Amino acid sequence: MKSEFENEMKLEFISKSSNEAFARITVAAFASQLDPTIEELADIKTAVSEAVTNCIIHGYDNRQGIVKVVAKLKENEIIIEISDKGKGIENIEIAKEPLYTTKPNLERSGMGFTIMESFMDSMEVESIVGLGTKITMTKKIKPKEEETEEEFEMITKE
Amino acid sequence: METKFYKKDKVLVFKITEEIDDNSVQKIRRRADYEIERYMPKRVIFDFDSVSFMDSAGIGLIIGRYKFTNMLGGKLEVANLTPAVKRIFEMSGILRLIPVTRIRTNN
Ligand SMILES: Nc1ncnc2c1ncn2[C@@H]1O[C@H](COP(=O)(O)OP(=O)(O)OP(=O)(O)O)[C@@H](O)[C@H]1O
Ligand SMILES: [Mg+2]
Numbered sequence: 001m002k003s004e005f006e007n008e009m010k011l012e013f014i015s016k017s018s019n020e021a022f023a024r025i026t027v028a029a030f031a032s033q034l035d036p037t038i039e040e041l042a043d044i045k046t047a048v049s050e051a052v053t054n055c056i057i058h059g060y061d062n063r064q065g066i067v068k069v070v071a072k073l074k075e076n077e078i079i080i081e082i083s084d085k086g087k088g089i090e091n092i093e094i095a096k097e098p099l100y101t102t103k104p105n106l107e108r109s110g111m112g113f114t115i116m117e118s119f120m121d122s123m124e125v126e127s128i129v130g131l132g133t134k135i136t137m138t139k140k141i142k143p144k145e146e147e148t149e150e151e152f153e154m155i156t157k158e
Numbered sequence: 159m160e161t162k163f164y165k166k167d168k169v170l171v172f173k174i175t176e177e178i179d180d181n182s183v184q185k186i187r188r189r190a191d192y193e194i195e196r197y198m199p200k201r202v203i204f205d206f207d208s209v210s211f212m213d214s215a216g217i218g219l220i221i222g223r224y225k226f227t228n229m230l231g232g233k234l235e236v237a238n239l240t241p242a243v244k245r246i247f248e249m250s251g252i253l254r255l256i257p258v259t260r261i262r263t264n265n
Contacts, residue, residue, distance in 0.1 A: 017179075017180050017181035018181050020179050020180060020181050021177060021179065021181065024211075042211075042242055045211065046211075046212075046213050046242075046246075049179055049211075049213040050213055050214060053179065053180045053213065053214075053215070056180070057180060098249075099250075106218075107183075107187070107218035107219065107221065107222040108214070108218050109214055109217040109218045109221065109250055111214040111217055111246075111249060111250050112213075112214050114249060115213070115214055115246065115249065118249065
């Protein structure tokens with residue numbers, strides 16, 4: 001089976017908050033193949049951390065479930081899908097609004113979706129109440145300026 | 159996180175040295191609230207100089223400590239923000255409420 005992507009990986013782990021760092025570091029390591037800048041990598045890490053945390057604290061409400069992360073590379077773009085089989089989102093438009101949170105008592109600020117949207121090039125939410133939520137994000141890694149190689153002529157003096 | 163209390167000026171400085179996410183924030187919060195209650199400082203300063211990663215959990219952490227400090231009669235500030243941390247705080251608007259300072263953290 002040949003994939004339409006140049007590379008793909010899949011990660012599944014149980015919904016423990018100690019796996020948030022594991023997930024973002026793993027995706028960042030995978031993304032390094034596109035030769036991103038440190039800033040681009042930091043953006044990817046932050047967006048992954050937001051989506052994975054949402055699966056754990058909202059999707060599963062801290063009960064145990066499986067969080068799935070898929071990352072694909074195509075040309076200079078990374079496509080990241082992060083999903084849970086948790087409780088789902090009733091109104092996606094409202095949930096995406098800045099400062100909207102259903103867990104203010106847990107000191108959440110309602111900025112997760114806003115951060116994902118602004119740190120990545122695109123972010124889509126699919127969700128069915130009772131079945132789960134899937135976030136798809138993409139980011140293009142800018143091609144680096146070709147380093148101009150200086151050519152030296154070997155001058156051998158006799 | 160490293161904690162330092164400057165008795166004379168009643169300044170409590172928390173230097174965060176770990177990555178800030180939903181996982182680490184629970185410990186930081188418990189520890190900070192404990193120290194704030196213990197010292198009753200006039201100023202509480204969170205130093206971000208050594209923070210290599212922060213997501214939205216950091217916003218909730220700082221708003222929560224801001225309220226707690228105010229309630230006990232102190233003032234909260236954030237110091238030495240890295241560009242990544244600053245960007246996240248700016249998006250949330252909390253820097254309109256909380257002063258940003260620079261401090262020296264050696265010694
Ligand atoms: N995977 C999910 N499953 C169920 N509900 C979700 C999921 N992700 C987000 N939500 C809902 O959308 C709301 C907004 O999410 P967002 O990440 O923007 O903010 P937050 O998680 O509440 O706070 P923050 O991310 O700033 O700590 C959440 O409060 C929650 O109600
Ligand atoms: Mg969130």
